[in-house]
Amino acid sequence: LLALLLIIVLATQVVSASLELAFQHQLSEAYPKRDAQNAFSGMYFAYLNGAAFVMQFLVAPLVLRFVPLRMVHIVMPAAHIAAASFLFQSPALFSAGLAYMLFKTFDYSLFRAAKEILYIPFSFDVRYRSKEIIDVFGYRFGKGGMALAIKMIEQAKVVFTDGVFACIAAGAAAVWLVLGVPATKKKDSERGV
Numbered sequence: 001l002l003a004l005l006l007i008i009v010l011a012t013q014v015v016s017a018s019l020e021l022a023f024q025h026q027l028s029e030a031y032p033k034r035d036a037q038n039a040f041s042g043m044y045f046a047y048l049n050g051a052a053f054v055m056q057f058l059v060a061p062l063v064l065r066f067v068p069l070r071m072v073h074i075v076m077p078a079a080h081i082a083a084a085s086f087l088f089q090s091p092a093l094f095s096a097g098l099a100y101m102l103f104k105t106f107d108y109s110l111f112r113a114a115k116e117i118l119y120i121p122f123s124f125d126v127r128y129r130s131k132e133i134i135d136v137f138g139y140r141f142g143k144g145g146m147a148l149a150i151k152m153i154e155q156a157k158v159v160f161t162d163g164v165f166a167c168i169a170a171g172a173a174a175v176w177l178v179l180g181v182p183a184t185k186k187k188d189s190e191r192g193v
Contacts (some may be wrong), residue, residue: 002130004183005118005162007175008136013142014172015080019100021150022165026096030185033043046100056108064113072114075179076106088166096162097184099169 031037063072118128128176150160 001067001118001183002122002126002134004179005115006134008115008183009134009138010142010145010177011172011179012111013139014146015169015176016103016107016167017143017146018169018172019084019087019096019103021160022091022162022169023093023096023100024161025165026091026093028033032095037139044097044101044192046070051101053107055105056113060109060113063110064117068184069114069117070181071183073184074177076111077173077177077180079106081170082175083169084166084173088163088170090120091162091166099124099166105121 026059027040031040033057073178080099080103083095087095087099089095119131122130
């Protein structure tokens with residue numbers, strides 16, 4: 001289970017980095033001037049934080065109480081696959097912003113809470129030590145490793161488009177989707193689901 005959690009966290013950070021790069025590219029295309037980019041970003045992240053607030057304090061407690069954990073870990077990556085597909089089909093600031101906002105809103109609230117539930121069966125010592133590796137190393141290595149891989153591939157004169165970033169995000173979300181089922185199997189059986 002801990003290995004699955006680490007791979008899921010790495011996959012989520014690949015989704016995050018890919019969607020963030022697509023969003024930043026579309027933002028610079030739509031608003032070439034830095035002042036306009038900053039103004040748009042300020043409003044965008046204000047809305048994002050508002051949506052995350054609603055998810056964290058209103059939606060997540062209800063979802064985690066009434067929806068099976070496996071379903072939560074299926075719906076989140078499936079939603080990201082759908083958002084990445086929309087970005088692939090219609091690369092624009094709206095689709096990139098929507099996909100990135102969806103990811104960040106889920107990540108700040110529902111994903112982190114749903115992930116924490118999976119640690120409950122472990123002893124305190126195992127939780128403490130594994131969370132250090134998974135939550136600290138996994139998050140940073142996933143995002144940093146993705147950035148390094150992109151930079152190295154770009155050195156070989158490969159051009160990344162928003163469509164490529166959308167495909168990478170969808171692929172990483174598919175890994176998350178596939179691993180979310182076995183990761184939640186024991187927890188849902190304990191809840192009688």
